[in-house]
Amino acid sequence: MDYIQPRPSSIVAALYTARDLEVEVAILHGPSGCSFKHARLLEEDGMRVLTTSLADNEFIFGGQAVLERVLKGAEKDFHPKRMAVVGTCVSMIIGEDLQAAIEGSGVATPTIAIDIHAGFRENIQGVLAALEPAAAIGWISADELERQRRLLAAANEVERLRGAASRSYIEPSRGDLKHVAARRLIDLAQEGKRGVAIMNAKKETAYMFADELLALHDACPNTEITYIANLEDRGLPKVRADAARVLQGMREAGLEPKLLGALDEYGANGDAIGELIREIEPDFALIVGVPHAVPPEYTEGVEVISVTNGPRQVAPLREMGHAAVVVEVDLHPKTLGVRSIVESEFGAVVRSIARGE
Template sequence: MILHPRPSPIAAAMYQLRDVGVDAIILHGPAGCCFRTARLLELDGVRVFTSAMDENDFIFGAMDKLRRTIEEVIEYLKEHKNDGNYMIGIVGTCASMIIGEDIWSVVDEYDATLIPVEVHSGLNDNTIGAINAMESCLKLGLIDEKEFERQKYMLKKATEIEKKRGMAKSKYIKPTYEDDLKDVIELFKNNMNKNPKVACVLNAKKETAYLFAHPLIKINEIFNNCINIGNLDENIGLKKIREDAKNILREFKVDYITGGLDEYPVTGEKAVEILKEIKPDIVVVSGVPHALPIEELKEEVDCITIGVSDGPRLYYPIKEYYDYAVIELDAHAKVLGKREVVKSRFGEILEYALK
């Protein structure tokens, strides 16, 4: 049992549909359901609508409302998208799924590709929402069996990492807005003239890499002897994921590629194997540092380790494995809609503190 709030499977389904390339998403539920996620996805160019179910609909159903909403969305897309190829996600919510709304029944009624995803917030792990979205895409022929199995495996591994080493541990994690930033700055100052071998590891989740690459770029400007590792394979993942990797590689040049941007739950293991070979003095892991079995490296190599991640509940989990932890806030919100590296708090402070 997880005692602190966790992301919703509904939100995970919405982000997964964004990666598939939908033009719009209809939330079949109350107008306020997943409001923050809807707002953020608008920044990424996905138009989010709602069927706005109310108390009366909870009793009598709202399929007529859903159909009217689909018609409105298609009309909207006709006005704003001229190619006539409309892809629309229809995402269930607690309200519509509990009363048994059949959102698949509308698939063949309209001149558009509709992707129904049966999902609600009681599915426990948030990644189940993303898996359900992939199951719908497989059923509709939008992805093949091989890609579905890869996606499913990665999403399950992501949950496994969070439950074992991250924010989904079965205990309450107190949020903190403090970190080891001052200590890391002092560490860097003391090592600037010693020419240490610094390993910069990007192990980031999807588009958050636009922000988590930034401090590594700045570290490369500070130290001459940097080796860069990243999960930036531009040939792996859905279209948006591949394009994001390609965009980041224009600004963050890597010596080793560990996998794709959606493979962060497993690329950490490959990163550690590379680190064992190069034997760095300082290791900075940015993105999802707790996905690296960094303790295996420290058993073989005497090095200083720094983990950089997002969210006030990750400081303590990271400190279980790393010497220092630096926390970025609202990383996800800062990168939506971006197609180039975004300035990070850590990177900006490095730039000014170590000139």
């Protein structure tokens, strides 16, 4: 596929994976502006992101000395438990040896070198570039590395078949009006229809997507609805911690969902969810998070209301036959750095309608 729309960066993917590995300081070896927005967002999530701020002089003569100096300073100033050096296009072009710089710096902090740049068509290369040295140093097991490879391939395939990578360009959309979709959802529940509410969320986005299941439960506590969430205890350290917090929050709010899959299994979870839908035989379904992971053959004859955080995902979901598609705008920045469930826009609308407002 030749994409003409922006695609996720493999450098950013490496940074997020370093965070999931509980790296406390990540050093971008490149220009100060590289991945600036995501670096700032990740600092909201507790990981310090530093830069070697390479400029034209280092582009020519190399920046290993600069990197060694930043590594020493990071260890001295922040006392991290783990660090990572993340490559950029500049470090790749000038041929920097990141591992040699780590060794030359003399730092005692366990540190991995992530050799990556932005010249990959698929951002999963950035994830693998972080996981492979993490496995080599013993931060994750060889089995977990292979599990992650399988999950990444599955997620990539979902995006290729039914996601934002299914065509070269997709017009972004804000989706259906939230109050219209919420009114229909409540009407279906109050009419006594059998329903299923499914969260198939990607990692920390569950902190907000879980709220939409809670909102439906708040609005229709006595309706025949089966609640399902991908909050099983598997994955990288932060992913498992997030799942535990979200599940605890749902339980404290009075909802005990059926667990199906883990937060990093959203791309591989579609068939399992689909089989459960067939078993339940619902009249309607609320699917939030990564709804396009569920193949459309499983929801034939079911009125589906889906919630995504991707404006380019609206058109593919409508083509899959979903009756309404709602977009949670700017969801990801709102879930970085949080440690408990946060209210979603759609959830707030559902509760408001239920109260008659």
